[in-house]
Amino acid sequence: MIKRIRFRAVILLLGLFCNISLAESLRIYIDDEKDLLVFTGKVEPINIAGATNNMLLDAIGEYPIEFVPSSYKRALRIMSQQPHPTCLFNKVKTPIREANFLFSLPINLYLSRRLYIHSHADPLEETLLDKQGNVKSLPLLFDAHKNKLIVIASDFSYGPFLDEQLAQVSSENKVIREGSNHYDTVYRMFNLRRVDFLLAYPAEIYRHVKIDKATYQSYRMANSPEYILGHVMCNDTKVSRAFITKVNDIMVTLYKQESFIEAHLKYLPEEEHSITRRYIGTLK
Known part of the structure; x- marks a missing residue:
């Protein structure tokens, strides 16, 4: 865990202060201050998204990633206009987003x-x-x-x-x-x-x-989906395509692990455990 934190911190500092080109690095824009603290390992997760994102990043290991604080609107503009490999976490698929960006397999599942x-x-x-x-x-x-x-x-x-x-x-x-x-x-x-x-x-x-x-x-809302899935969403570049492939390979493995299920159940009331476990069982 410490090794992963140090590696990310170095990448962030180089990118922001040393003006050194990081052409092969990948930027993850984060619009929530608390999420940024979780992503950089400074605090423990407090929700499903944080816990599952941490599992994914731990499995990825050392990877040239920059974490960049940004509003969603600004991040979306950058993803649309600039060629640098850029991703956002915890994004729901919509028709407009799918037409413009790449999506990973689901990273987490929330009851609707x-x-x-x-x-x-x-x-x-x-x-x-x-x-x-x-x-x-x-x-x-x-x-x-x-x-x-x-x-x-x-x-x-x-x-x-x-x-x-x-x-x-x-x-x-x-x-x-x-x-x-x-x-x-x-x-x-x-x-x-x-x-x-x-x-x-x-x-x-x-x-x-x-x-x-x-x-x-x-x-409950009538006719609404039973659950919502959160994904990694990236612009379409060679580096981001490779990152999505790596994420997908890891997620296929995580779906089968009890620790992935527990990363959801820990943040839900007990009466929601059975149905959540069943829904997670459909991921593949």
Whole structure:
């Protein structure tokens, strides 16, 4: 572990301060300050993404990687315009992204986002729910609650299914949070009751409520995917193609290891373990 950290630190320093060409290195842009600390080995992971990314990087070993703090918008512009091998971690596949970038096999799996409302609020009306108690759609929800607010992260994909529904919700009902640490910033706004609704992974809510002891009502979204997969996304260069191939070879091996499953279960409530284990079993 120490050897890996030192190697990455040297690459970062050379790239930023010595102005030495690193033509064969690969840059990983990171838009979350806490993720950067995990990637560089300065703190332990606090979620599924951090734990699984660490497993992957440990398996990769010594590799010429630069970790670069950057907003997602800036990183995307650089990936689109510059030829240097560049990647982002924890990205969801969307049709537009797949048309422009390379994707690895899945690195992690999250149970799909649910709609959270405050514990003191009235339960949602039955007319908004299907027979299984799932929310029929976000547009229908806000047609019935025109004065209520949902917080969402800026320049962030919630997956094709929810992205399409959010696009149909009036801007009057959406509070857009800019900046890094998006999981924490949107949760904080919701926790402070400045908005009425939050779309969040069960794993992220579990992480927060273990600390603040808050309670919420939650609803599944009707017809939504059962889970969301996070991938490495890179621009199309010779180096990044080789990196994606290396990542894929490692992931095929990791899928079979109990430690990979435990890297997910550790950050989930026990009632979600069985279904998560089953979903991970489908990865290959």
